[in-house]
Amino acid sequence: MPQEFERVADEADLPPGKTRIAVVQGTELCMANIDGKLYAIHNECPHDRWALDGAKLDGEELVCPGHGLLINLPNCTVNAMRDSPDNPLVKQYPIKVEDGGIWVANL
Ligand code: FES
Numbered sequence: 001m002p003q004e005f006e007r008v009a010d011e012a013d014l015p016p017g018k019t020r021i022a023v024v025q026g027t028e029l030c031m032a033n034i035d036g037k038l039y040a041i042h043n044e045c046p047h048d049r050w051a052l053d054g055a056k057l058d059g060e061e062l063v064c065p066g067h068g069l070l071i072n073l074p075n076c077t078v079n080a081m082r083d084s085p086d087n088p089l090v091k092q093y094p095i096k097v098e099d100g101g102i103w104v105a106n107l
Contacts, residue, residue, distance in 0.1 A: 028043040039092065
């Protein structure tokens with residue numbers, strides 16, 4: 001089945017260094033812009049399931065507002081927790097910019 005992208009925001013709504021929450025087909029996602037590259041992950045920390053609303057970026061890492069877990073967005077890994085490429089704790093959602101908007105696909 002082809003991925004269906006949904007427009008969730010204007011491109012200008014997510015400038016570099018910022019995060020923003022979006023809902024795609026009933027799933028709440030946390031989006032981030034790191035130097036112009038966009039990322040979207042489930043809006044739930046893998047540590048204790050806190051929402052990532054208001055999470056700040058520290059370089060390539062998203063800092064969970066709960067207890068400070070660092071989620072590396074490009075690598076999709078977290079510090080201080082057991083994960084691996086075969087068992088990722090953080091799931092990335094396809095995200096793209098098109099026609100001045102930000103589009104995300106649910107999986
Ligand atoms: S819930 Fe995110 S660090 Fe604890």
